[in-house]
Amino acid sequence: xxxxxxxxxxxxxxxxxxxxxxxxxxxxxxxxxxxxxxxxxxxxxxxxxxxxxxxxxxxxxxxxxxxxxxxxxxxxxxxxxxxxxxxxxxxxxxxxxxxxxxxxxxxxxxxxxxxxxxxxxxxxxxxxxxxxxxxxxxxxxxxxxxxxxxxxxxxxxxxxxxxxxxxxxxxxxxxxxxxxxxxxxxxxxxxxxxxxxxxxxxxxxxxxxxxxxxxxxxxxxxxxxxxxxxxxx
Amino acid sequence: xxxxxxxxxxxxxxxxxxxxxxxxxxxxxxxxxxxxxxxxxxxxxxxxxxxxxxxxxxxxxxxxxxxxxxxxxxxxxxxxxxxxxxxxxxxxxxxxxxxxxxxxxxxxxxxxxxxxxxxxxxxxxxxxxxxxxxxxxxxxxxxxxxxxxxxxxxxxxxxxxxxxxxxxxxxxxxxxxxxxxxxxxxxxxxxxxxxxxxxxxxxxxxxxxxxxxxxxxxxxxxxxxxxxxxxxxxxxxxxxxxxxxxxxxxxxxxxxxxxxxxxxxxxxxxxxxxxxxxxxxxxxxxxxxxxxxxxxxxxxxxxxxxxxxxxxxxxxxxxxxxxxxxxxxxxxxxxxxxxxxxxxxxxxxxxxxxxxxxxxxxxxxxxxxxxxxxxxxxxxxxxxxx
Numbered sequence: 001x002x003x004x005x006x007x008x009x010x011x012x013x014x015x016x017x018x019x020x021x022x023x024x025x026x027x028x029x030x031x032x033x034x035x036x037x038x039x040x041x042x043x044x045x046x047x048x049x050x051x052x053x054x055x056x057x058x059x060x061x062x063x064x065x066x067x068x069x070x071x072x073x074x075x076x077x078x079x080x081x082x083x084x085x086x087x088x089x090x091x092x093x094x095x096x097x098x099x100x101x102x103x104x105x106x107x108x109x110x111x112x113x114x115x116x117x118x119x120x121x122x123x124x125x126x127x128x129x130x131x132x133x134x135x136x137x138x139x140x141x142x143x144x145x146x147x148x149x150x151x152x153x154x155x156x157x158x159x160x161x162x163x164x165x166x167x168x169x170x171x172x173x174x175x176x177x178x179x180x181x182x183x184x185x186x187x188x189x190x191x192x193x194x195x196x197x198x199x200x201x202x203x204x205x206x207x208x209x210x211x212x213x214x215x216x217x218x219x220x221x222x223x224x225x226x227x228x229x230x231x232x233x
Numbered sequence: 234x235x236x237x238x239x240x241x242x243x244x245x246x247x248x249x250x251x252x253x254x255x256x257x258x259x260x261x262x263x264x265x266x267x268x269x270x271x272x273x274x275x276x277x278x279x280x281x282x283x284x285x286x287x288x289x290x291x292x293x294x295x296x297x298x299x300x301x302x303x304x305x306x307x308x309x310x311x312x313x314x315x316x317x318x319x320x321x322x323x324x325x326x327x328x329x330x331x332x333x334x335x336x337x338x339x340x341x342x343x344x345x346x347x348x349x350x351x352x353x354x355x356x357x358x359x360x361x362x363x364x365x366x367x368x369x370x371x372x373x374x375x376x377x378x379x380x381x382x383x384x385x386x387x388x389x390x391x392x393x394x395x396x397x398x399x400x401x402x403x404x405x406x407x408x409x410x411x412x413x414x415x416x417x418x419x420x421x422x423x424x425x426x427x428x429x430x431x432x433x434x435x436x437x438x439x440x441x442x443x444x445x446x447x448x449x450x451x452x453x454x455x456x457x458x459x460x461x462x463x464x465x466x467x468x469x470x471x472x473x474x475x476x477x478x479x480x481x482x483x484x485x486x487x488x489x490x491x492x493x494x495x496x497x498x499x500x501x502x503x504x505x506x507x508x509x510x511x512x513x514x515x516x517x518x519x520x521x522x523x524x525x526x527x528x529x530x531x532x533x534x535x536x537x538x539x540x541x542x543x544x545x546x547x548x549x550x551x552x553x554x555x556x557x558x559x560x561x562x563x564x565x566x567x568x569x570x571x572x573x574x575x576x577x578x579x580x581x582x583x584x585x586x587x588x589x590x591x592x593x594x595x596x597x598x599x600x601x602x603x604x605x606x607x608x609x610x611x612x613x614x615x616x617x618x619x
Contacts, residue, residue, distance in 0.1 A: 094611030
């Protein structure tokens with residue numbers, strides 16, 4: 001079959017059944033869209049947080065995982081993207097997110113759920129809507145997760161959403177395309193006050209690149225939470 | 234205004250379903266929480282010092298003989314609405330209010346009160362408390378403080394005096410006021426009412442002004458009569474009880490066909506499957522599928538999934554399927570070629586999400602200018618479900 005007759009057949013199918021009925025493989029392999037994290041070092045390492053995929057960030061408290069995620073949310077909002085935060089632990093600190101990380105809380109939707117299964121249902125709903133570009137799930141208070149993640153995959157494929165899940169290091173999500181582990185290295189101090197921390201970020205799983213690479217990440221805590229809350233008299 | 238109240242509605246419903254619990258103290262705690270908190274308790278547990286908000290572990294320490302169960306809010310609410318629908322036979326001047334496991338009905342139909350109380354007693358096997366006043370809030374407080382089966386009437390003009398002794402916790406306080414009122418030494422409604430209205434307005438804003446009015450017994454909220462939404466239900470009884478999945482599937486198929494016929498071109502958004510078991514227990518599954526129910530095949534598929542998910546432990550005596558939230562079918566613009574997805578805005582879909590996932594709390598956040606108190610930096614506005 002020559003090219004012209006193939007084109008004729010394809011055109012006929014398109015006219016009869018619509019443009020999505022038949023597609024060539026090169027049309028499907030679109031360039032991977034990513035969201036920038038706001039940390040140049042990290043972006044160079046992982047190439048950004050991939051959309052249509054699940055990214056898992058694991059850390060222990062004080063390693064700066066939540067700050068990295070809040071910076072990611074702030075960056076997404078600066079690019080006029082919609083962000084939804086699903087908080088399992090009801091521990092979202094709006095003051096810190098707004099004052100220190102630049103999150104536009106007026107354009108943030110916060111969802112508090114009682115259990116993980118409900119969080120997954122909400123996630124599926126949000127992803128299916130194709131309105132939201134970034135969904136963050138905070139599972140830091142959860143000790144173990146036993147969920148059927150397979151129902152997310154069909155809705156995630158083709159959507160513009162990047163899903164980021166923050167968990168404890170012992171939790172492994174096999175569905176995650178990218179898994180980053182943050183380990184606290186040292187505090188950043190200025191005049192005796194802690195103004196940030198240095199953490200080592202290691203890629204533990206990456207569907208689109210190499211693994212076991214790591215980088216030192218300086219995570220500043222903005223201007224300092226206390227000073228913003230209680231200004232000098 | 235007449236307020237009919239059943240305190241501990243959830244506890245009594247649990248006891249109706251499981252008569253073994255009728256003599257043991259009962260504590261209901263949140264489901265799915267790592268450290269579940271107490272939502273409701275019976276009078277015996279309350280007498281031992283158990284209060285709402287304490288952890289299940291604490292309540293167990295205070296009342297070790299109590300039976301601790303997880304709450305099923307959806308089931309209590311459904312039972313409450315069932316009772317309300319039965320009351321509508323008597324009068325349509327009823328406003329139901331389901332408040333954290335207690336059941337409240339407001340009415341201004343004085344002639345039918347005795348009939349309503351009898352009907353509630355007949356259906357729930359509980360004698361309600363009654364409060365009568367000129368407006369809603371004093372009537373609600375009167376009903377709340379009355380003993381079971383008693384009626385307290387607040388004379389017109391004596392509302393402020395009647396309310397003055399009762400604690401401010403009876404008011405619908407927000408988080409800020411719950412914290413600040415005790416700090417200011419205000420513990421009773423009388424203390425709040427004694428404050429100048431302008432000062433309360435200045436300190437607590439519009440909400441505080443409204444609460445100040447309530448403390449004076451001034452409640453401008455009118456009675457909004459309840460209009461039940463259209464509901465379809467089909468059931469099949471099995472005298473001997475049945476466990477055969479094939480027969481159950483065939484029954485579900487028949488019920489699906491009958492229900493879809495009853496829809497008559499409309500669509501339903503809620504499904505409830507109820508299994509009445511031979512040991513008198515009730516298994517219930519409620520779902521809101523993403524696509525509305527309009528054909529029998531789709532309904533049958535969902536019902537089969539729901540049946541498979543229920544832990545059927547003995548023979549089924551009655552199989553019941555309900556379709557709720559029935560609406561007219563929305564027209565769809567057909568497209569032969571491109572699938573043009575409708576452009577939606579996040580704000581417009583949030584109420585639908587909140588409705589479909591009622592266990593989750595959806596909030597819009599607002600940054601306030603006040604930076605002096607941590608809880609004032611961000612104001613949370615709960616998304617009202619569609």
